[in-house]
Amino acid sequence: MTGTVGADEAVRRRYDVVVVGGGWAGSLLAKDLGERGWQVLVLEAGNGGAETWPGYLDSLSTFYSAVAKVPNSGYRRSVAAPFPDVLDLAPVRDPEPGEREYTANGYFVQNGRLPYGTDYLRELGGAAMHWLGAVPRMHPEDFATNERFGYGRDWPITAADLQPWYARAEFEIGVAGDAQGQRELGVVTDPDYVFPMHQIPASWIDRYCTGLDGTPILDEVADEQYPLKVHSLPQARNSTPNPDYRPGPYRPSSAVGLPNYGERCVGNASCVPICPVQAKSHPLRQQARFPRTVTTATRCVVTRVRLAGPTMGGRVSGVEFRAYTDPASPVGRSYVVEAGVVVLAAHAIENARLLLFSGLANGSDQVGRNLMDHPTVLNWALADERRGPVGPFRGPGHTSGWEVFRFGEGRRRRAPFRIEIGNWGWGWATGAPMSNVATALGVGGDRQGEIRPDGVFGPELRRLLGSTIGRQLQLQIAVEQSANPGNRVTLDRRHRDATGNLRPVLTYDLDPHTRSGVYAARLVAARIFQRLDATDWTNHAPRDGVPPLGHFTHTVDGTTLDLAYSGAGHGAGTHVMGSSPRDSVVDAFQRTWEHPNLYAVGCGSMPSIGTSNPTLTMLALALRSAEQIHQDLVLDRRPADVRPADEAEVPA
Amino acid sequence: MSDPTSPAVTADVQDFVELCVPLTGFSEFDLYATGMAERYLETVRQQVGPDRFAEFWAAWTAAVADGGGPQSLSPVHLEVARAVTYLWHTGAWPRLAPAAHAALRRQPANEEFVVAPEAYVEGLVWRTFHGHPGGAKPPGFGTWSVQPPPQSDILSLRQDLGLGELPFRAGLTAEVALDAVPGHLLPGLRAARYVPPSAVPTAAERPDTSRERA
Ligand SMILES: Cc1cc2nc3c(=O)[nH]c(=O)nc-3n(C[C@H](O)[C@H](O)[C@H](O)COP(=O)(O)OP(=O)(O)OC[C@H]3O[C@@H](n4cnc5c(N)ncnc54)[C@H](O)[C@@H]3O)c2cc1C
Ligand code: SF4
Numbered sequence: 111m112t113g114t115v116g117a118d119e120a121v122r123r124r125y126d127v128v129v130v131g132g133g134w135a136g137s138l139l140a141k142d143l144g145e146r147g148w149q150v151l152v153l154e155a156g157n158g159g160a161e162t163w164p165g166y167l168d169s170l171s172t173f174y175s176a177v178a179k180v181p182n183s184g185y186r187r188s189v190a191a192p193f194p195d196v197l198d199l200a201p202v203r204d205p206e207p208g209e210r211e212y213t214a215n216g217y218f219v220q221n222g223r224l225p226y227g228t229d230y231l232r233e234l235g236g237a238a239m240h241w242l243g244a245v246p247r248m249h250p251e252d253f254a255t256n257e258r259f260g261y262g263r264d265w266p267i268t269a270a271d272l273q274p275w276y277a278r279a280e281f282e283i284g285v286a287g288d289a290q291g292q293r294e295l296g297v298v299t300d301p302d303y304v305f306p307m308h309q310i311p312a313s314w315i316d317r318y319c320t321g322l323d324g325t326p327i328l329d330e331v332a333d334e335q336y337p338l339k340v341h342s343l344p345q346a347r348n349s350t351p352n353p354d355y356r357p358g359p360y361r362p363s364s365a366v367g368l369p370n371y372g373e374r375c376v377g378n379a380s381c382v383p384i385c386p387v388q389a390k391s392h393p394l395r396q397q398a399r400f401p402r403t404v405t406t407a408t409r410c411v412v413t414r415v416r417l418a419g420p421t422m423g424g425r426v427s428g429v430e431f432r433a434y435t436d437p438a439s440p441v442g443r444s445y446v447v448e449a450g451v452v453v454l455a456a457h458a459i460e461n462a463r464l465l466l467f468s469g470l471a472n473g474s475d476q477v478g479r480n481l482m483d484h485p486t487v488l489n490w491a492l493a494d495e496r497r498g499p500v501g502p503f504r505g506p507g508h509t510s511g512w513e514v515f516r517f518g519e520g521r522r523r524r525a526p527f528r529i530e531i532g533n534w535g536w537g538w539a540t541g542a543p544m545s546n547v548a549t550a551l552g553v554g555g556d557r558q559g560e561i562r563p564d565g566v567f568g569p570e571l572r573r574l575l576g577s578t579i580g581r582q583l584q585l586q587i588a589v590e591q592s593a594n595p596g597n598r599v600t601l602d603r604r605h606r607d608a609t610g611n612l613r614p615v616l617t618y619d620l621d622p623h624t625r626s627g628v629y630a631a632r633l634v635a636a637r638i639f640q641r642l643d644a645t646d647w648t649n650h651a652p653r654d655g656v657p658p659l660g661h662f663t664h665t666v667d668g669t670t671l672d673l674a675y676s677g678a679g680h681g682a683g684t685h686v687m688g689s690s691p692r693d694s695v696v697d698a699f700q701r702t703w704e705h706p707n708l709y710a711v712g713c714g715s716m717p718s719i720g721t722s723n724p725t726l727t728m729l730a731l732a733l734r735s736a737e738q739i740h741q742d743l744v745l746d747r748r749p750a751d752v753r754p755a756d757e758a759e760v761p762a
Numbered sequence: 763m764s765d766p767t768s769p770a771v772t773a774d775v776q777d778f779v780e781l782c783v784p785l786t787g788f789s790e791f792d793l794y795a796t797g798m799a800e801r802y803l804e805t806v807r808q809q810v811g812p813d814r815f816a817e818f819w820a821a822w823t824a825a826v827a828d829g830g831g832p833q834s835l836s837p838v839h840l841e842v843a844r845a846v847t848y849l850w851h852t853g854a855w856p857r858l859a860p861a862a863h864a865a866l867r868r869q870p871a872n873e874e875f876v877v878a879p880e881a882y883v884e885g886l887v888w889r890t891f892h893g894h895p896g897g898a899k900p901p902g903f904g905t906w907s908v909q910p911p912p913q914s915d916i917l918s919l920r921q922d923l924g925l926g927e928l929p930f931r932a933g934l935t936a937e938v939a940l941d942a943v944p945g946h947l948l949p950g951l952r953a954a955r956y957v958p959p960s961a962v963p964t965a966a967e968r969p970d971t972s973r974e975r976a
Pocket of ligand 2: 347374375376377378379380381382384385386387388389390505506507900
């Protein structure tokens with residue numbers, strides 16, 4: 111890459127394609143089209159910096175200093191291109207029955223029954239700067255849940271259509287995995303396929319759990335016994351290259367800005383929010399390999415997609431954007447850039463926001479609807495004291511899972527779920543290990559704010575912490591949420607960010623099928639802990655009148671449980687793909703039905719997300735779209751025209 | 763010229779480190795090795811005020827000398843002792859019990875903060891379970907596949923640290939049984955992500971879903 115440029119320089123050149131957003135989807139697609147010789151401009155709303163080594167270290171240091179080490183803790187807030195943070199959500203104390211149990215106080219306006227508990231990041235590289243890098247493929251079943259199990263939306267394409275694109279995406283981002291295990295699950299079908307790198311070694315916790323292989327676990331909601339088997343998780347993380355990979359040899363990518371560094375995961379155990387050595391794959395790597403045909407301009411917030419003249423068959427002509435210099439200030443200048451093809455790759459929610467604001471592609475009334483995530487149930491327990499420590503807080507966030515609950519007829523009764531065997535102790539649920547220190551010492555006072563009488567120090571503290579942290583097990587269970595038109599992004603002229611752009615208004619809830627999945631997941635985790643002789647400390651009930659975020663109760667067969675979920679960061683569904691313009695926004699190539707040269711790529715196109723972390727599927731789709739855009743351009747090559755536009759209208 | 767055989771720190775810092783051994787459960791060697799001793803002493807002084815810190819320090823010195831340990835401290839001093847220990851273990855100054863915050867008439871806001879990026883990295887808590895700070899001091903490819911060594915028992919810890927019979931608990935009659943750790947010494951669910959670690963509630967009594975239902 112030749113580095114990022116400013117807006118003035120960016121608009122001096124001509125482009126075939128303008129890509130809105132320099133995250134995973136935009137970066138992969140831009141690189142692919144650039145390599146095919148097309149002139150591509152990537153407009154990125156956020157600031158850059160992390161593509162230099164000192165800039166990257168600055169993010170690391172910001173993370174070290176953060177009290178709440180949340181996904182966005184390595185990144186500074188921005189006024190010019192604001193983004194949501196999990197810190198924006200607060201529970202409501204003593205809610206009235208039926209009252210909402212949370213408030214949202216950040217970038218998102220939220221008015222749903224339940225909170226959409228997920229962030230993203232508007233910085234060069236996007237949300238993937240703090241993603242974990244779990245990249246399982248989706249299962250053939252996941253593409254046709256309506257046809258097979260009577261819920262959700264079906265895809266216009268199948269898993270088989272995506273297999274070659276999955277393989278390409280796995281090469282591009284660098285995936286380590288055990289192909290045989292994935293074949294057993296039915297998600298990899300090529301009998302000869304191997305991943306570019308050998309699987310990331312299983313953690314000691316995984317091995318500990320492997321002791322249960324073959325044990326049947328009852329899921330009473332599905333009314334079925336599921337035999338456990340631990341499966342290794344494919345991950346976008348540097349491991350040992352597999353010499354059998356074809357076409358080989360595969361060379362792991364090194365850190366951006368520091369050659370020959372980070373070519374193996376060394377177990378920093380902080381992939382979310384930031385991998386210090388960049389062994390975890392992220393889009394800045396793709397950007398570092400951008401050919402000269404690709405230009406990247408940071409601090410350029412796209413505000414609107416422009417329609418070409420009325421005689422142009424619905425074609426779009428380009429985009430308007432606003433460039434700023436200081437992320438802390440809303441001051442900026444407006445530009446227009448024109449191109450043959452416009453690709454929105456700004457994240458599911460931002461893509462929907464741009465389409466809604468531009469008044470485009472919404473003949474089906476589906477833009478912004480079907481917002482999905484993977485509601486994630488946290489379960490935590492202390493392993494059997496007699497068997498010694500399990501070694502939490504080591505290695506990548508999770509390296510294996512229990513997969514049997516993802517598939518099969520049980521899906522009719524409840525949403526399926528994938529059990530992540532956590533390697534980071536009770537960190538997510540309780541703020542361990544720091545909160546262990548606090549509670550063992552007794553610092554912070556009791557419920558009334560009085561000084562606590564009880565606590566341990568010195569050798570007793572050290573021994574207690576060694577034992578109670580050293581034995582922490584956590585199962586993070588990601589439940590499938592299916593498309594529901596009522597879960598949606600809308601705009602409201604009353605809610606704007608500091609620069610005048612309309613903020614996303616979210617309406618979110620979990621339907622009964624999903625809630626039953628959460629319920630079943632919780633009970634299954636309890637049974638697994640019991641089989642491990644672990645003490646289950648999971649408790650999602652309100653404490654002292656404060657319901658945890660994502661709290662709800664759910665009743666199955668007369669038994670009611672207090673449950674709670676966290677967001678997984680997997681925003682999807684908001685420009686849903688389908689086989690007809692009547693009920694979907696984009697076609698199977700992620701091209702908007704109404705505007706032949708406007709594409710919306712990303713998880714927003716996905717009609718369902720199964721129980722797989724969605725990014726790999728999204729990237730397979732993005733590569734498939736790049737191929738189609740290439741075909742479009744070849745067929746219909748228009749000269750691109752670009753001009754700075756002081757006179758461009760600023761959105762009201 | 764300073765004495766080349768003694769650590770290159772002031773007598774204050776030496777004294778601070780020496781008496782932080784019975785608070786933290788780590789040796790002087792370990793405490794110096796964090797490189798944070800001086801910074802922590804400064805932080806504590808600043809947070810509780812120099813005069814109140816001097817009073818606390820005199821009380822703690824006496825509690826160690828007369829063999830009473832933490833349980834002979836006044837409630838407010840007990841809370842300060844906890845904060846100092848929390849600082850060494852996590853690199854952060856905690857939120858104090860509001861009652862202690864008021865009694866100390868503290869100027870600064872009663873909020874948790876990380877003293878410095880390197881303080882987080884030098885937290886001792888990671889070493890209690892043979893871990894390493896998340897995002898630093900990585901142990902190397904594949905190390906997570908191996909079971910960590912067992913914990914040292916309390917007797918050898920006491921001996922190694924030269925701590926004798928001093929009781930290292932307050933408000934508890936006996937050492938905590940590791941196979942039956944009570945909920946009030948464990949963290950519970952964080953209701954929201956912004957809740958700092960020092961404000962996480964203790965675990966409720968042990969829930970019974972698994973046992974009841976199986
Ligand atoms: C904590 C966390 C962990 C995750 N872990 C995983 C995981 O393990 N596996 C997995 O598959 N997925 C994971 N995800 C999800 C994953 O991060 C996303 O699916 C993926 O990053 C989406 O990529 P994207 O390119 O579509 O969008 P983004 O990454 O959001 O990138 C969009 C880009 O567009 C830019 N942009 C936005 N608006 C504008 C605008 N108006 N003008 C110009 N540019 C704009 C943004 O600044 C950003 O750079 C995780 C998410 C989170 C939050
Ligand atoms: S475990 Fe550590 S080195 Fe490996 S990817 Fe995660 S943060 Fe990077």
